[in-house]
Amino acid sequence: MSDKTSLFQARLKTNADAVEACLTDVLSQAVQPDEIARPERLMAAMRHGVLNGGKRLRPFLVIETAAILGGDPQAALRVGAALECVHCYSLVHDDLPAMDDDALRRGQPTVHVAFDEASAILSGDSLLTLAFDIVASPETPLSDRQKTELVLALARASGIGGMAGGQALDLAAETSAPDEAAIVTLQAMKTGALIRFACEAGAILAGADPEKRRLLRTYGETIGRAFQLADDLLDLTADAQTMGKATGKDAERGKGTLVSLRGQPWAEAELARLVTVATSLLAPFGASADILIETARFVAERKS
C-alpha cells in the first residue's frame, strides 16, 4: 500500500468511527419531543440495519466535501448520518423476500432474517423518516434555508425520481432486457443519486457558490458511475466471503450490467477514465481536494 493509500484508509476509518458514534447515539436516544414512545424491538431492528460496520462512504463524501469548503463539521457529520440512514433503509427493504431476497449483508443475517419481515419493513420506514428528522433537528447547526434545501435535495435523490425509482427499474430489468442507455439511467438512480447528493450536500451546508456546487455535484455523478461499475465487476469476479454478501447474482438473475454488455476490459478502461474526469473536476479546489481524488481512486479500485 502506498503512503497516500494508507493515509486515505486511515481517514476513511476516522470518519467511519465518527459516523458510527453519531448513528449509535441517534439510534439509542430515549423518546424525543413530539414522540410518544420508542418501541424497543423496532429500535433494535433499526440498529441492526444500520450499525453493521459499513465503510460509510456516503457520509465520508459529505464530511470531506464540506471540509474542503469550510463547512461546519458537526453539521456535516449529522447530514452524513441522515444520508446513511437513507442508504441503510434502502438495503433493508431491498433485501426483503419480495425484492432481492437476500439473507446475508456484510456477513450478517439481514433484518428480515434476524427479526421478521414486518420489522424489516417498519424499521426501513422509520430510518427513512429519521433521516429527515436529523436534517431538520435543532441539533443540526445549519440555517433553516440550508435545511430546507437539504430536505428537498435528499427527497429528490431518494424517491421516485432517484433511488427508489431506480430499485423499481432494477427489479424490472430482471425480466426485460434493458439497453445500455436504460442501464445507465437505472444505475444513476439506484446508486448514483445518493452519491451525487452526498457531494452536493457538502457544498450546500458549506454555503458554496453555484459554480463550486455544480462541480462537486458533477464529481459526485462521476464517482457514482465508477462506484457502480466497480460493483458490477466485483459481482462478476469476487467471492461471497470477501464481499460479505451473495455474489454472481446479476448473471444468475439474467440481469444485464454495463460489464456484461461491454466486457471487462472496457469496464476497467472506463473506470480509469472516470477517475481522470473526477480529478479534473477538482482542479479549481487546489490541494485541499486531494482527499477527493484519493476517494475517486478508492471507489474505482476497491476490492470489496
Add this chain to the structure above:
Amino acid sequence: MSDKTSLFQARLKTNADAVEACLTDVLSQAVQPDEIARPERLMAAMRHGVLNGGKRLRPFLVIETAAILGGDPQAALRVGAALECVHCYSLVHDDLPAMDDDALRRGQPTVHVAFDEASAILSGDSLLTLAFDIVASPETPLSDRQKTELVLALARASGIGGMAGGQALDLAAETSAPDEAAIVTLQAMKTGALIRFACEAGAILAGADPEKRRLLRTYGETIGRAFQLADDLLDLTADAQTMGKATGKDAERGKGTLVSLRGQPWAEAELARLVTVATSLLAPFGASADILIETARFVAERKS
C-alpha cells in the same frame, strides 16, 4: 340530516376535491429538478395507493385549522397533501402480506394485489419521501423556518416515536395482551400522531402563538382518540360493504381494543365526553372554530 351536518358534509367534499386535485397534480408531474426519471409503473402504483376517493380527513384538519388562524390556503393545501401521502403510504405498507395482509381497501384491491409486493413496498417508500419533498418544495409558500418546523414535526409524528412505531406495537399486540395503558399508547402513536400533527401543522403554517398552537395540538390529540374509538366500534358493528374493507378483524386476531376491554356503552359515553373536551378547547377561537366542533362530532359519530 341537520343543516349543520349537511353544511359540514359539503365542506368536507369541497376540501377533499381540492386535495384530490393537488395530489393528482403532484402524482402526474413529469420529472422534477434533481430527479433523473420517474418510472411509470411505480408512479401508477403510487396513484393507486393515494387517489382512491378517501375522505381526506387529515388534510381537512390542516386546511380548516390554518383557515381559522388566517394561514395561506395554498400552503395548507400542500401540507395537507403531504400529510395524506404519509397516511396513504402507511396504508399501503400496513396492507402487505407480512403486516395486516389485507386484499381490499375502500372497496378496491390493495396495491400489492393490483401490482405486486415489491411495487407496494417501493411506492410506499416513494410516497413517504414525496411528503417531505412537498413540504420543502419552492411551490409551498412558507418560510424556511416554517418548513423546517413542519418537516421535523411530520417526521416525529410518522416515525419510530409515532405512526410507524405504533404499527409495530399493533402487530405485537396480536400475540401479547396489552393492558389499557399500552393500548392507549399504541393508538396515540398509530392513528393519533398524524391527526395531532394535522391540527398543529395548521397552527405552524399560520404562525399561531404558542398558546393557540398548544390548544389545537390538544384538540388534535382529543379527536384522534375519538377517531380510534369510533374505528374500534365500527370494526365490531359495521359490515365490510359499508366500510369498504374487512371488518371484525380485531376480534379474529384476538387483538384487544378499548371497546373489547371496557364494553360498548362505555365507549359511546367516552366518545361523547371527548367531543365535549374538544369543543371546550376551541372556546378561545370563537365562532370561526365551529367547523372544528362539527369535525369532532363527525369523527365520533361516523358510520364508515
